[in-house]
Amino acid sequence: MDQSAAVWLVLLVALIAANAPYFSDRLLLVGPKLKPKVFGWRLLELLLLALLTLGLGFLLEARLGQRQPQGWEFYAAGLCLFITLGFPGFVWCYLKRHRHG
Structure with missing residues (x-):
């Protein structure tokens, strides 16, 4: 895999991972279903998925x-991204009005 493909792979994984907590009502994406899932769980899932994505980036960079x-600036910018x-x-989960029935 060349460098360009690795960058696009990490960006695609980050896009999917950053949105996954909002589209799933399961605890940590595989556990029991929570209805409604509180924002704290979604934030924890977001942080864990960010760390997994960072680990994938480190793995591909090492290969x-x-x-x-x-430095810390890299991690701060990566978390903001x-x-x-x-x-x-987030918009789909919290701001869009869901139609009932």
Whole structure:
């Protein structure tokens, strides 16, 4: 896999992972169904999926070459990007009016 494909793969995984907590009512995406699932659980899932996505990025970077050390700025910007990628799921879950029946 070349560097460009790895970048696109991480971005695609991040987009899916950032929206997954909002589209699932299951606890940690595989546990029992909660109706309604409180925002705290969704936030925890978002953080865990962000860490998994970061781990995938680190893994792909290590396979392509030497992993570069990063400062706190990298992690802050990455978390902001991850939260921004999850905006469509947040809008669908909390701001869109769901029709009943």
